[in-house]
Each structure stands twice: as structure tokens, then as C-alpha cells.
Amino acid sequence: MKVKSSQSSTVSTDSKVAIEARHLNIYYHDFMAVKDVNISIERQKITAIIGPSGCGKSTVLRSFNRMNELVPTARANGEVIFRGQNIYEPEIDPVEVRRRIGMVFQKPNPFPKSIYENIAWGARINGFKGDMDELVEESLFQAALWDEVKDKLHQSGLSLSGGQQQRLCIARAIAIRPEIILMDEPASSLDPIATLKIEELMHDLVVNYTIIIVTHNMQQAARVSDFTAFFMINEERAGILVEYGPTNQLFTNPRNKHTEDYITGRFG
Amino acid sequence: MSRIINQYSPSQIRSNNKQEQFDSNLPVRHRRAKTWHLIFQISTVIGIVVLMALLYNIINQAFGFVAFESKVNPDSLAMDGISLENLSKEDLIRIIQDKVTASRFRTLEKEKPFLARSHEEVYSVVIQEVVKPKVADSWSLFDSLFHRKTILVESAEKYPQARLEFHSWIGWDTVTTPQSSNPLNAGVRTAILGSLWTIAITILVAFPIGVGAAIYLEEYATQSWISRIIQTNINNLAGVPSIIYGMLGLAIFVRAFNLFTSGAAFGYTDPANANGRTILSAGLTLALLILPLLIINSQEAIRAVPSSLRQASFSLGATKWQTVWYHVLPNAIPGILTGSILAISRAIGETAPLVVIGASTFITFDPDSLFSKFTSLPIQIYQWTSRPQAEFRNLAAAAIIILLILLLGLNASAILLRNRFNQRVS
Numbered sequence: 001m002k003v004k005s006s007q008s009s010t011v012s013t014d015s016k017v018a019i020e021a022r023h024l025n026i027y028y029h030d031f032m033a034v035k036d037v038n039i040s041i042e043r044q045k046i047t048a049i050i051g052p053s054g055c056g057k058s059t060v061l062r063s064f065n066r067m068n069e070l071v072p073t074a075r076a077n078g079e080v081i082f083r084g085q086n087i088y089e090p091e092i093d094p095v096e097v098r099r100r101i102g103m104v105f106q107k108p109n110p111f112p113k114s115i116y117e118n119i120a121w122g123a124r125i126n127g128f129k130g131d132m133d134e135l136v137e138e139s140l141f142q143a144a145l146w147d148e149v150k151d152k153l154h155q156s157g158l159s160l161s162g163g164q165q166q167r168l169c170i171a172r173a174i175a176i177r178p179e180i181i182l183m184d185e186p187a188s189s190l191d192p193i194a195t196l197k198i199e200e201l202m203h204d205l206v207v208n209y210t211i212i213i214v215t216h217n218m219q220q221a222a223r224v225s226d227f228t229a230f231f232m233i234n235e236e237r238a239g240i241l242v243e244y245g246p247t248n249q250l251f252t253n254p255r256n257k258h259t260e261d262y263i264t265g266r267f268g
Numbered sequence: 269m270s271r272i273i274n275q276y277s278p279s280q281i282r283s284n285n286k287q288e289q290f291d292s293n294l295p296v297r298h299r300r301a302k303t304w305h306l307i308f309q310i311s312t313v314i315g316i317v318v319l320m321a322l323l324y325n326i327i328n329q330a331f332g333f334v335a336f337e338s339k340v341n342p343d344s345l346a347m348d349g350i351s352l353e354n355l356s357k358e359d360l361i362r363i364i365q366d367k368v369t370a371s372r373f374r375t376l377e378k379e380k381p382f383l384a385r386s387h388e389e390v391y392s393v394v395i396q397e398v399v400k401p402k403v404a405d406s407w408s409l410f411d412s413l414f415h416r417k418t419i420l421v422e423s424a425e426k427y428p429q430a431r432l433e434f435h436s437w438i439g440w441d442t443v444t445t446p447q448s449s450n451p452l453n454a455g456v457r458t459a460i461l462g463s464l465w466t467i468a469i470t471i472l473v474a475f476p477i478g479v480g481a482a483i484y485l486e487e488y489a490t491q492s493w494i495s496r497i498i499q500t501n502i503n504n505l506a507g508v509p510s511i512i513y514g515m516l517g518l519a520i521f522v523r524a525f526n527l528f529t530s531g532a533a534f535g536y537t538d539p540a541n542a543n544g545r546t547i548l549s550a551g552l553t554l555a556l557l558i559l560p561l562l563i564i565n566s567q568e569a570i571r572a573v574p575s576s577l578r579q580a581s582f583s584l585g586a587t588k589w590q591t592v593w594y595h596v597l598p599n600a601i602p603g604i605l606t607g608s609i610l611a612i613s614r615a616i617g618e619t620a621p622l623v624v625i626g627a628s629t630f631i632t633f634d635p636d637s638l639f640s641k642f643t644s645l646p647i648q649i650y651q652w653t654s655r656p657q658a659e660f661r662n663l664a665a666a667a668i669i670i671l672l673i674l675l676l677g678l679n680a681s682a683i684l685l686r687n688r689f690n691q692r693v694s
Binding site for chain 2: 070098102103126176
């Protein structure tokens with residue numbers, strides 16, 4: 001079972017690159033979880049990360065806004081270039097990175113506060129000086145939630161349904177106007193209809209934002225994404241990037257044997 | 269995989285009818301379940317019975333018949349068929365003038381002019397200075413209710429002069445009057461104030477330090493052998509006997525920091541100088557005592573805040589402090605308060621450390637500053653129960669009821685506070 005990591009050069013024009021990982025290795029303690037990832041994500045496109053369980057998809061995603069540092073034993077080396085700078089340089093403040101690169105999690109996790117406050121809090125702590133009501137309305141509107149909640153902005157965010165909660169989390173993320181939104185299996189705990197709404201929402205959002213989504217669901221990746229990255233485990237149990245390219249090419253004409261096996265359902 | 273298949277081939281599985289090898293043990297399982305159910309019920313009932321016995325014992329002592337022997341029979345002071353308590357203020361003053369010595373009357377007049385005193389105040393002077401009732405004997409509530417006749421006969425035989433009266437040892441007077449050597453005049457005012465002052469200092473010192481340490485240990489400290497040693501120590505300290513804390517308090521607060529705890533460093537010089545055995549020392553000692561409990565409880569509460577909330581906060585570009593302040597603490601506060609209630613209840617009931625650091629057992633003046641001498645309710649109760657006169661045990665029962673009410677009040681306010689926070693959070 002030898003897997004070679006293939007260097008991707010699909011995206012080369014720098015102005016089109018939103019974020020780029022170079023020789024990125026991620027460790028938990030001494031265990032190498034992700035090995036030598038090189039990937040550049042294109043601006044205002046949806047990039048899906050797929051692969052079998054435990055291949056380091058989420059780990060890579062979290063390394064893009066340094067959320068992996070919340071696990072005390074995790075460390076990364078290599079480079080993640082965002083706005084022409086390596087975000088792992090010591091002088092870079094992870095707080096600033098996360099303000100620019102937002103995140104939506106697997107399980108909806110709204111704050112136990114009002115819907116309004118869920119949106120407004122992030123903006124407030126980041127020093128937003130404009131009209132807060134307008135920002136809240138705009139963010140909820142962009143997250144396709146405004147019509148459903150406009151009459152109950154001061155009810156708890158937890159009173160919403162699971163799908164609505166997840167859209168609230170997306171609204172919360174876009175309220176601070178990030179450049180990139182990382183989504184870690186955002187629909188895996190939702191029913192098909194709520195999932196569809198999230199997918200439609202992603203299509204609307206990609207006009208303004210760059211979206212990177214980790215998903216278990218290959219159909220979802222095929223439906224929503226412009227580019228797809230396929231990860232799997234090598235013989236040392238470290239996650240590696242096997243293939244990366246435009247979604248329709250990767251699904252119809254994969255270059256790598258393992259990619260083909262995975263997308264045709266032979267393993268995973 | 270292949271070996272397993274070889275061992276149990278499909279044909280073998282079919283030939284061994286496993287269904288027959290299951291013993292129908294359902295009745296036994298149900299019987300066992302019922303037995304345990306009964307055992308749990310019995311333990312609950314035992315707990316309730318013990319509590320009821322305690323309450324019965326206290327209430328039994330706090331009320332009951334009392335035979336009063338007075339120096340002067342109050343009936344003999346009645347004028348023109350008007351009983352003593354219904355006499356006018358002027359008549360009462362005249363009685364005092366008649367019956368007490370001239371010098372005593374002047375002393376009383378100097379304390380507060382009689383004309384300035386209210387009717388009730390003058391009446392109580394008549395009772396204390398003229399009638400001078402004394403407790404000849406007292407009976408428990410149970411006897412008073414069910415053996416009333418026996419008591420009447422016994423009292424008439426033994427104390428023919430005495431007036432038999434149903435007396436409640438607990439009342440508003442008990443709360444508002446200070447300690448006294450006469451059981452009829454003694455109250456717990458000094459002790460309540462002492463307890464409240466002490467507990468206020470304890471809360472003010474222990475709560476911020478305890479919660480702060482818990483936040484540090486849970487949110488900031490990295491897992492290392494040092495933090496593990498600290499954690500183990502805190503857990504062990506929670507089990508150290510309270511008298512050890514008393515000795516620590518005596519050595520540190522009363523002796524080593526005498527300059528501060530006696531108030532000398534702040535220019536506080538009182539003729540009744542407590543010399544370090546002050547409310548401040550007591551409060552600090554109790555704060556030390558409950559600190560480990562508070563830290564452990566607060567840590568538990570902080571740990572119970574889901575990490576998804578922290579992640580959400582961080583992903584919005586919040587700093588660590590903003591995450592702790594806006595999300596972790598508001599969600600942990602109800603749990604922290606629950607733990608604090610338990611810790612503070614323990615501090616209120618503590619006696620041993622206060623005895624060691626030198627609480628006064630008999631003082632009649634209220635504590636008025638951090639540097640006052642003090643006593644506390646449990647100490648007062650202990651002191652009364654160890655007196656030879658039976659009446660003081662009745663008083664002790666009354667003081668216990670007051671302590672319980674005080675505890676209940678403090679707990680209720682903490683619970684109300686917690687519910688308010690709960691509402692704000694959800």
C-alpha cells in the first residue's frame with residue numbers, strides 16, 4: 001500500500017490564491033498526523049477536502065486558522081501562507097488570523113445567548129464601530145436566516161432547530177467579515193433538507209468568501225465544490241494529500257489509483 | 269480473521285444450539301433488583317429519621333414550661349386591679365423609684381432618662397430590677413404538651429412560690445439581646461454579628477482567590493508535573509482537619525501578622541484590644557479552610573462548560589481572556605455558586621479553628637470593626653451547652669435554631685443568585 005503524495009500545481013496565479021500550505025507537517029505529541037501537505041486554495045471558490053476517517057482532513061483544516069493550537073500537544077511545522085505571510089511566524093497573532101479566517105463546526109454551537117447577541121458579540125469584541133443592527137440583519141440575511149428569525153432576534157439561539165442553529169453559526173462567522181470560511185463537516189449532524197439549505201447557502205456565500213469544507217459525504221463534495229482535495233493515510237498512519245484538482249476532473253478522471261478506489265466506493 | 273472463521277465454521281454454529289444454553293434467570297434478576305430498590309429506600313428513610321430526631325431534640329429543648337420564681341410577685345405590684353403590664357409609664361417609674369436603691373435609680377436614669385424611655389423599656393426595667401424573675405425549673409416541649417398535669421403538680425409541690433408559664437426560649441429578644449449570665453436575658457446578638465462579620469470576610473477573601481485559582485488551573489496552566497502536584501495538594505488540603513487550619517491561623521494571622529490583624533499598623537488602638545485574635549484573623553483562617561473546597565468545586569464547574577463554546581469563541585477572533593470572561597465564566601457561575609454555598613455553609617458551622625485562634629466565649633459588646641474581639645454562633649452554642657445550669661441548654665437549642673435559620677437564609681440567597689445567573693445564560 002504505497003501512496004505517493006502528489007504535488008499540486010493546479011492553482012498557480014498568486015492573486016487567485018487565498019491560502020497556501022507548503023510542506024506542512026502536523027504532530028500530536030511525537031505522532032505525525034499529517035505529512036508534507038502542499039496545497040493552494042483558490043480565492044472565492046469552494047474547496048472540498050475528502051478522505052477516509054482519521055486521515056487528517058480536520059487537522060489540516062484547523063491548521064489554516066491555527067485552531068489546532070487549542071489542543072495542547074499539537075504543533076505544526078512548514079508554512080501556511082495567507083496574505084503573503086506565513087501564519088506560523090512567531091510575530092503573527094493567532095487571534096488576528098482567526099478574525100480573518102472564520103470557522104463553522106461539525107455540531108452547531110451557538111452561544112447560549114440571544115440570536116442578536118450571537119451575531120453581535122464577535123463584531124463587538126473585534127472593535128466594530130458601525131451600525132450593529134444593520135450588521136446583524138445583513139449577516140442573518142446572507143446566511144439565509146433573516147426571514148425565519150427577524151421576529152425573534154432576542155430569543156435564545158438554542159431555541160432554533162439544528163439546521164437553523166448551523167446557519168446562525170455561519171451568520172456569526174460572516175458577521176466579522178472574514179476572507180476565508182473553514183467548514184468542518186457542517187452538515188453531518190443535519191437532516192437532508194437542512195443539509196440542502198446549507199449547500200445552497202455555500203453557493204451564495206462563495207461570491208464573497210473563500211470556502212474550504214471538510215466532508216465525509218462524497219456526493220456533497222461533488223455537488224458543492226469547485227476543487228477537491230483527497231487525503232488518505234500512508235503506511236506510517238500519517239495523513240497525506242493524494243490528489244488535488246478541479247472537482248469534475250477528480251471525480252470523472254482521477255489521476256491516482258487510490259482516488260479512483262475511494263470515489264468509486266471500493267474502500268473508505 | 270481467517271482463523272476465527274476456521275474455528276467456528278457456519279455448520280458448527282448451527283449444530284450448537286446456543287438458544288438452549290441460556291438459562292431463564294429473569295425471576296432472579298427481578299428479585300435482585302427489588303432487593304436493591306428496598307435497600308436504597310431504607311437508607312433514605314434512615315437519613316430522614318436521623319434528621320427528624322435531631323430536629324425533634326432541638327425543638328423539644330427550645331420550648332416548654334418554665335417555673336419562674338421572682339423576688340417580688342408581679343401580682344403584688346398591681347394597682348387598683350390593673351395588672352402590672354397595663355400600668356401607665358408614670359406608675360411603673362414610681363414603682364422603680366420605690367423598690368430600687370436611690371443610687372441604682374440614678375445609674376439607670378443616667379443610662380437613659382426614664383421620661384425618654386418607651387413604655388416597653390420601662391416595663392422591662394421593672395421586670396429586671398424589681399421583679400427579678402429566676403428560672404427555678406424548666407421542662408421540655410414533649411413533657412409540657414403530654415404530661416401537663418404532672419408538671420403542674422410537681423411545680424406546685426416543689427416551688428409553691430413559682431409562677432408556671434409556657435416559655436419560648438427563642439424569640440426576637442434572643443436575636444437582639446447580647447450575651448448575659450442570666451439565662452432569661454441572654455441572647456445571641458453578639459454571636460450572630462460575629463458570625464456574619466467573619467463569614468463576610470471569608471467570602472470576600474476566599475471567593476475571588478478560589479475562582480481565580482480555578483480559572484488559572486483549568487484554562488491557563490499547561491499539563492506538567494508541577495500542575496499535577498499542585499492539583500493533588502489541593503485535593504488533599506480539602507481533607508485536612510479544620511483544627512489544623514486553626515493552628516495555621518494562630519501561627520500566621522494571630523502571631524506572625526499581628527501588626528496587621530490587630531489593626532496596630534492602621535493606627536487602630538482600642539482599650540479592649542484583641543491582640544490579633546480578631547474578626548479579621550478568624551475570617552482569614554476560615555477563608556484558608558474553604559479555599560481548597562472552593563477551588564475544586566469551581567474547577568469542576570469550569571470543566572463542565574462544553575469545549576465547543578470555547579472553540580466558537582476562539583474562531584471569532586476572541587482572546588483567551590475574552591473567551592473566559594464572556595463564555596466560560598457565565599456558564600460556570602451557577603456551578604461555582606453551588607459549590608460556594610456548600611463551602612460557606614461549612615465555614616459558618618466551623619468551631620474548632622475559631623477556638624484555636626482564640627475567639628472570646630463571653631463578650632457582651634457588638635463587634636464594630638475588623639479588629640474587634642468576637643464570638644460566633646457555634647462557639648456560643650458550645651459554651652452554653654457546657655454550662656451546669658439546665659436553662660442554658662434550652663438557650664443553646666434556641667441558638668441552634670437561629671444558626672439553622674441563618675444558614676438557610678444564606679443558602680437561599682445564594683440559590684436565588686444562582687437562578688438569576690441561570691436565567692441570564694439560557
